[in-house]
Amino acid sequence: MTTSDDGIGIAATGMALNGSCNGNVDIVDFEGCAASDLLQLIMEAFPMARTMALAPINALNHGQALSMPEDPGNAVLLDRFGIRSGAHVAMVGYFPPLVRLFEEMGVHLSVIDDAKGMGNKNAFYGQLGGWADVLLITATSIIDNSAETILCHAGPALKTVLLGPSTPMVPKAFAGLPIDMLAGSAVTEPRQALKIIRHGGGTRALKPFMCKVYWLAA
Template structure:
């Protein structure tokens, strides 16, 4: 089963009697807010014509059931998939902070050991520089040309040679996550990170993923304004709080939800 499909199945079992209150599709990020007030974000891939789209089908997104939007996760239409992941993150936010989650930066939650090689898929420059300052070897790959980043085609080989994998959650949007996790099978630590990360540890059970590092939206009004004006995470960071959660805490997180009854 694809990781997108697994995330959809897990979210379907949450309380989805919720509807979309508003969406904001910016140049860099997409945001979705539910009628409950909970909001989520995901990276915005460029809008390209790839068949039917929930965004441009002529119907208003406002008022639609969240589950309807979530089903576009993994769609060939990457703009739809981005909106779906933002909606997933809003639904997860409505569930509260995952049990066992730690507030703070990802490098405070994981242990990168001296002598290890870190592969970063998606170039998070601040994280990369902090790891480099510790004298640890880090190799970054990215779809875009960025300083110090190798081509995305090298990701599979580098992941197989690394002990720690830091993988951008945007790989969920464009459906490259399954291939990347296959390559990271023998890594000691595998982290999905970035503002797009769905903090649903149960969805990553029985995968190489050990930790999820994402955000919760605390100030949706300001965040929507920033995203609508084309701002990225460096600008809307003050509107959020960072959290990391171990995948091993997945069952505890859903102890009081329908998932706990499986």
């Protein structure tokens, strides 16, 4: 999503969650829409509508996101939350690079991912009350409207990170939720990023044209 003042924002489509590519969904032309009209879609139940709200949120916040500190190698994430050998991490959404890193480090990991059919939700939610030290939640949980359901199971000592390229780097939006870190991305090369998106590329292809940024709660 781009704005008239050169902002650019991306958000996952959630297609794997709702079958949006099966040809049974009416096409809506969003090009040229006012951002204020699109933002209202964040309250819709349909995941693609929520995507069409989240992308302009990220586009309108593009300049602010670019000014945030960077964490390209996840050093801040690991150090701030004590993720080391023996730590217990619960992960919502399968992030292959982090999974590989945690396995190499000897971190105890529990994962649920609806799109991949991974994990048992009831067992996972139980782990958030005491077993897990850190909870990593994919920002696509905003799109499928599951973030607050997940967070309501969090124990008082659990540290929570919302992460992924879709993450809206707007701390005030999470003031009422137990979020300790936002770990998102900001597009650094809009033309190249848009080309990748037009050709159906995903996070891996977009990575060279984005920087990883973060915000930490006080």
